[in-house]
Amino acid sequence: MKGGIRYHPEVDPDEVNALAQLMTWKTAVANIPYGGAKGGIGCNPGELSVSELERLTRVFTQKIHDLIGIHTDVPAPDMGTGPQTMAWILDEYSKFHGYSPAVVTGKPVDLGGSLGRDAATGRGVLFATEALLKEHGKTISGQRFVIQGFGNVGAWAAQLISEQGGKIVAVSDITGAIKNTKGLDIPSLLKHANEHKGVKGFHGGDPIDPKSILVEDCDILIPAALGGVINRENASDIKSKFIIEAANHPTDPEADEILSKKGVVILPDIFANSGGVTVSYFEWVQNIQGFMWDEEKVNNELRNYMTRGFKDVKEMCKTHNCDLRMGAFTLGVNRVARATVLRVSSEVERFDLGYPRGFYHCPIPRWQSLL
């Protein structure tokens, strides 16, 4: 099983369980050989010192070291965690089980991490957006983007999209929000955010109310922070024509319906942000093989997976005459169902699951222990 570990004040068992289930369908859509998992600690990492974070992570690892493992459950970063967190988990786990780099992904490259993993979720968002826009006869260049969240996913997405000629007109994070209708200078904003721990105070744009970020005028909206941010309170005010779900579960079902009636096209999380777990899979494969890929190979393979994934989702939409979210879930659920039926019944052909291939997937979501 596979999925990230989240450190956030609002983490609770229900959220972790829901995120783990999303991972089950996401890994199936990506067609990589994992079931879903997720872990979390309810804490505010921004208020903890580095040594407190290290102690917290090591104690967490002591409690879950028997649940995780190279062939059972392989954690990775999510909100509030990153390569350093994975390094601590690897080190602590190895005290119990011997040196095991493949037990986590998204670790520092010097400890066996994959080149390209850091940027992978943002790069996957870029490839997914390119594939969607191509369907609509458009390219990234000249489109106006708004991005909520400027952490690992949001910042990499902003950088890669702006390199392709996309105009990032507004960005927000936990510290504030900033807007420039002519397009924000992303390299300068990245430098500012690194130095000041957030986008607040950046002089290359005007400060705006962070609450208005999702309803700012743009062509493409990218939520890349928390879940549930697009809801019935704001859905009818959203002006973008496309929403790319870089965050997990940013749109609630009521908002989905409102947006669908407005004709907004939503690229769902279980496909749009699957670039991260896909390169995590490449990292795990490299660790097991003891062979490191160069960054070009990682990025090319990621492009192949995202392009094929989009084609598979579209195929489902065509077959079932449904939108992209239903198409992606149908694809994921069918792959898991088919693998499940194959394991327990010789009568798989009686189940017309509508999809002829499948990797093996474990449909049982893991729920890591919570401190």
Ligand SMILES: NC(=O)C1=CN([C@@H]2O[C@H](COP(=O)(O)OP(=O)(O)OC[C@H]3O[C@@H](n4cnc5c(N)ncnc54)[C@H](O)[C@@H]3O)[C@@H](O)[C@H]2O)C=CC1
């Ligand atoms: N890191 C990864 O590889 C993957 C992450 N995701 C999802 O992407 C989203 C972002 O994750 P990361 O970038 O890794 O986390 P991160 O911790 O690196 O960054 C989170 C960003 O969201 C901002 N934020 C937090 N609360 C906010 C609020 N109330 N309003 C506006 N911004 C807020 C933070 O300031 C920060 O800029 C999450 O939903 C995560 O589950 C999905 C797939 C893979």
Ligand SMILES: O=C(O)CCC(=O)C(=O)O
């Ligand atoms: O890279 C991974 O294994 C998991 C990434 C993740 O947590 C996610 O896709 O939501």
